[in-house]
Amino acid sequence: MLAGGDNGYAQLSSSPICPGDIFAVQNKGDTTIALFDQYTTPETDRHHFGLIWKCQGNSFKIIHSRPGVGVIVENISRYEMEDLKFYRVNCSWALRQQALDYASTWIGAKYDYNLVNSVKEQALHIWLSEGELRRLSSSEFSYSENDRLICTELVDIAYDSVGIHLITPGGLPLPCGFRQAEIDGKLRVLQHGY
Numbered sequence: 001m002l003a004g005g006d007n008g009y010a011q012l013s014s015s016p017i018c019p020g021d022i023f024a025v026q027n028k029g030d031t032t033i034a035l036f037d038q039y040t041t042p043e044t045d046r047h048h049f050g051l052i053w054k055c056q057g058n059s060f061k062i063i064h065s066r067p068g069v070g071v072i073v074e075n076i077s078r079y080e081m082e083d084l085k086f087y088r089v090n091c092s093w094a095l096r097q098q099a100l101d102y103a104s105t106w107i108g109a110k111y112d113y114n115l116v117n118s119v120k121e122q123a124l125h126i127w128l129s130e131g132e133l134r135r136l137s138s139s140e141f142s143y144s145e146n147d148r149l150i151c152t153e154l155v156d157i158a159y160d161s162v163g164i165h166l167i168t169p170g171g172l173p174l175p176c177g178f179r180q181a182e183i184d185g186k187l188r189v190l191q192h193g194y
């Protein structure tokens with residue numbers, strides 16, 4: 001499948017989608033988070049995120065946290081009719097696998113509706129205190145971990161566990177934060193479409 005070696009960075013553009021890569025779906029996932037994108041910066045059209053779990057040819061299993069279900073491994077076919085983008089984090093293959101191993105320890109965790117509510121409450125507080133409605137970045141929200149995860153949280157803490165902070169430490173892992181990580185070169189688009 002892959003050329004040997006551990007230098008994932010050098011193989012970014014030529015290698016196929018692999019375990020540990022990130023998938024992101026347009027207009028899917030938590031409705032509140034998706035609607036909230038119009039109030040965050042930088043702009044993004046991706047709303048649901050997860051990790052590639054296993055690859056068998058062009059068939060992928062994914063690990064993600066989705067509303068009503070929580071963290072689960074299932075087939076990516078549920079999104080095959082959707083607009084999918086795949087991203088690779090700029091790190092070694094070994095770290096990507098370690099991040100995935102950590103994500104697997106969260107299988108069965110519930111979806112974090114409290115975090116979704118916190119996003120709305122914090123945004124309202126900022127806007128009311130400033131007297132204007134402006135776009136907010138993920139780093140402007142406070143965040144602390146608990147035993148439940150939203151989709152972006154799973155991806156963020158997986159890579160946090162290996163020392164790669166896609167979202168600014170302390171910032172809330174919203175979809176806009178992943179767009180910022182892309183701008184900052186922490187990850188890059190591997191493939192658009194499935």
Ligand SMILES: [Ca+2]
Nearest residue numbers: 112146148149
């Ligand atoms: Ca949480």
